[in-house]
Amino acid sequence: MPSAPTSRRPKTLKQPHVAPTVDLSAVIMAATPDEPRVLTVRDTPQQPEGLPSGPLQSQHRTLEIGLRTWVAEQTQLTLGYVEQLYTFGDRDRAEAADPGAGHALSIAYLALAREARPAGLAHAAWRNWYGYLPWEDWREGRPSALKVIEPALKAWARSGGKPLRSFREERIELTFGFASGTWADERVLERYELLFEAGLVPETLRDVQPPVAPKVRLAPGQPMSLDHRRILATAIGRLRGKIKYRPVIFELMPTSFTLLDLQKTVEALSGVRLHKQNFRRLVEMQGLVEETGEITTETGGRPARLVRFRREVLIERPAPGVRLPRLR
Numbered sequence: 024m025p026s027a028p029t030s031r032r033p034k035t036l037k038q039p040h041v042a043p044t045v046d047l048s049a050v051i052m053a054a055t056p057d058e059p060r061v062l063t064v065r066d067t068p069q070q071p072e073g074l075p076s077g078p079l080q081s082q083h084r085t086l087e088i089g090l091r092t093w094v095a096e097q098t099q100l101t102l103g104y105v106e107q108l109y110t111f112g113d114r115d116r117a118e119a120a121d122p123g124a125g126h127a128l129s130i131a132y133l134a135l136a137r138e139a140r141p142a143g144l145a146h147a148a149w150r151n152w153y154g155y156l157p158w159e160d161w162r163e164g165r166p167s168a169l170k171v172i173e174p175a176l177k178a179w180a181r182s183g184g185k186p187l188r189s190f191r192e193e194r195i196e197l198t199f200g201f202a203s204g205t206w207a208d209e210r211v212l213e214r215y216e217l218l219f220e221a222g223l224v225p226e227t228l229r230d231v232q233p234p235v236a237p238k239v240r241l242a243p244g245q246p247m248s249l250d251h252r253r254i255l256a257t258a259i260g261r262l263r264g265k266i267k268y269r270p271v272i273f274e275l276m277p278t279s280f281t282l283l284d285l286q287k288t289v290e291a292l293s294g295v296r297l298h299k300q301n302f303r304r305l306v307e308m309q310g311l312v313e314e315t316g317e318i319t320t321e322t323g324g325r326p327a328r329l330v331r332f333r334r335e336v337l338i339e340r341p342a343p344g345v346r347l348p349r350l351r
Contacts, residue, residue: 046129047090048076050258053138054275056287060149064097073248090132098147105134109257131254135274155252157244160294168243173201175239179221208293211260218242263293266345273332279315281327289345310336
């Protein structure tokens with residue numbers, strides 16, 4: 024009797040294991056009384072700007088050493104204090120740049136510096152970070168970028184149908200506050216991520232395969248290479264939160280400065296105008312600065328007193344930050 028045929032399962036092809044790669048990126052921030060700045064690099068003028076970055080290599084004993092090595096090589100700047108910002112590891116965005124590459128971990132660091140002329144790469148430069156995220160700057164009132172963003176986001180919410188519309192509308196209101204008129208300055212990453220999900224930034228269209236042409240008017244703002252605008256948004260939100268409870272603002276100030284310069288620098292970073300008298304009263308009540316005994320006539324008006332950061336405040340209080348008494 025012939026034996027019964029045996030069923031065979033089709034063999035599944037085992038996917039090759041691809042070890043994740045590790046990329047190190049630095050968000051190096053500086054500020055003037057008028058502009059918040061971020062240090063960018065690019066290899067050629069035709070390429071989009073990005074952050075100083077490079078892969079973790081075997082000769083790098085630690086992540087931070089690897090980061091400092093790449094920054095020094097690309098900009099010839101020596102970093103002071105740095106702190107780890109976030110680790111990004113979205114596979115879909117990594118595969119968009121290199122299909123089949125698997126996970127690519129991007130470990131971002133935040134560094135504060137007093138602006139110095141970068142060298143190294145011919146295309147390393149300090150840039151106003153509102154060129155990349157113009158909807159974050161409210162110093163002159165409601166940003167014109169929101170004239171494009173608000174109707175586009177509302178149309179995106181409606182396009183989801185009943186199951187998604189309410190959820191999307193809640194997210195839009197939470198991050199942008201169109202109806203309530205409230206603006207949470209620290210929600211920088213949430214706002215960028217919402218625009219990315221709604222397809223309103225060029226990175227969304229670039230990171231799908233194959234890339235597609237935009238069907239709607241995109242939000243104003245210059246794109247960056249890879250995922251670097253997302254990393255920049257994360258760093259801005261972190262810094263805006265830190266200046267309220269830690270004196271990190273003084274890492275960006277010169278040795279001596281006027282109270283007006285301090286206020287304008289805080290305004291540049293936070294993206295909002297502050298009440299002048301209330302700001303000065305809070306700074307003096309918290310003992311954050313002390314007079315140097317010198318004055319400056321470079322303000323263009325009456326001579327102004329020069330002050331400096333009073334470091335004893337670090338011992339006196341656990342959270343000596345700069346509060347933001349906003350103008351209504």
